[in-house]
Amino acid sequence: MGGPELENLIAQFARLPGLGPRSARRIVLKLLTERDTRLLPLADALRQASAAVRSCSICGNLDTQDPCTICADHSRENRICVVEGVADLWALERAHVYRGGYHVLGGTLSAIAGRGPEDLAIAPLLARVEREHPEEIILALPATVDGAATAHVLTDRLKPFSLPVSRLAQGVPMGGTLEVLDEGTLATALRARSPA
Amino acid sequence: MGGPELENLIAQFARLPGLGPRSARRIVLKLLTERDTRLLPLADALRQASAAVRSCSICGNLDTQDPCTICADHSRENRICVVEGVADLWALERAHVYRGGYHVLGGTLSAIAGRGPEDLAIAPLLARVEREHPEEIILALPATVDGAATAHVLTDRLKPFSLPVSRLAQGVPMGGTLEVLDEGTLATALRARSPA
Numbered sequence: 001m002g003g004p005e006l007e008n009l010i011a012q013f014a015r016l017p018g019l020g021p022r023s024a025r026r027i028v029l030k031l032l033t034e035r036d037t038r039l040l041p042l043a044d045a046l047r048q049a050s051a052a053v054r055s056c057s058i059c060g061n062l063d064t065q066d067p068c069t070i071c072a073d074h075s076r077e078n079r080i081c082v083v084e085g086v087a088d089l090w091a092l093e094r095a096h097v098y099r100g101g102y103h104v105l106g107g108t109l110s111a112i113a114g115r116g117p118e119d120l121a122i123a124p125l126l127a128r129v130e131r132e133h134p135e136e137i138i139l140a141l142p143a144t145v146d147g148a149a150t151a152h153v154l155t156d157r158l159k160p161f162s163l164p165v166s167r168l169a170q171g172v173p174m175g176g177t178l179e180v181l182d183e184g185t186l187a188t189a190l191r192a193r194s195p196a
Numbered sequence: 197m198g199g200p201e202l203e204n205l206i207a208q209f210a211r212l213p214g215l216g217p218r219s220a221r222r223i224v225l226k227l228l229t230e231r232d233t234r235l236l237p238l239a240d241a242l243r244q245a246s247a248a249v250r251s252c253s254i255c256g257n258l259d260t261q262d263p264c265t266i267c268a269d270h271s272r273e274n275r276i277c278v279v280e281g282v283a284d285l286w287a288l289e290r291a292h293v294y295r296g297g298y299h300v301l302g303g304t305l306s307a308i309a310g311r312g313p314e315d316l317a318i319a320p321l322l323a324r325v326e327r328e329h330p331e332e333i334i335l336a337l338p339a340t341v342d343g344a345a346t347a348h349v350l351t352d353r354l355k356p357f358s359l360p361v362s363r364l365a366q367g368v369p370m371g372g373t374l375e376v377l378d379e380g381t382l383a384t385a386l387r388a389r390s391p392a
Contacts, residue, residue: 029282032258038208
């Protein structure tokens, strides 16, 4: 339908996370029918972001400045929160509960995906700890088998520095109905129960 | 987070149909972490499609050629299927059940949105009918109040040409469980029942 340029554009959108052929087609139609107000601004925004955004050489965050806004902010607490990816860093920032620094690992250890410690930003983290002497390391890794394995390895590597290493609490999420939760979450929440 | 270029790119994606701030952020992160294989090809595809794709001057379809591939195909039947938008045209083509031409109205009549007959491609449709003498007009409009009103007006305007005007059947969709269907669909399906 509609020539190779159109097919290619739909295919590019269909590859994006959360989108498929159907939603991609819908988006492309919308863009093409509103070329000046949607398509061209989007194309410009892509070019500009591509030219401006880089990885922070300290923590791995994406920003238009290096060091990133967070690393450059010396009013922040001297703690390091270790996250799997930039999306997690942004999610924590949106929660407005943490005022320290971050470190983006770039993944978790995974036997299936063949990712070992050398594939993650673990060595740069240890170098930072040696250089910055943080008050605390917070492991904010996913509550999965791979996340737990990664946390275990990190805890081990951080032992020589004898500094507090903590991890996020696990339990029932806010607004969560018990009946839709998996057994693992329920078991953890029950074991970690606190006085009411 | 991350500077104005990043914020702008996320905002552009969040405005697309079916996307919001959360999915837009996820997409932008993916694009930025795979700049050469995702972001730049997408930006190129947008530019190329924008330059190549135009509205067919006969039927209103979007294509890289004018008349579009469908209008230029003289092996197709001399019928006109009237649709609300290009998305509907593409959906019908994907069903591979119709081998005639199309006419994109560009909307339905709507008292609320203030769209009258002169805002839709009704006059071009009547001109086509006079010029092309189609064997049939199929009204493939949405099964909504506005769609029905539009079909009614079109039927009225097409009367002078005394040619067959039909509309799509209404009923239970394929794979549809009765309990999730609205009363209107059930009532229509029951009234239009056929021998088993």
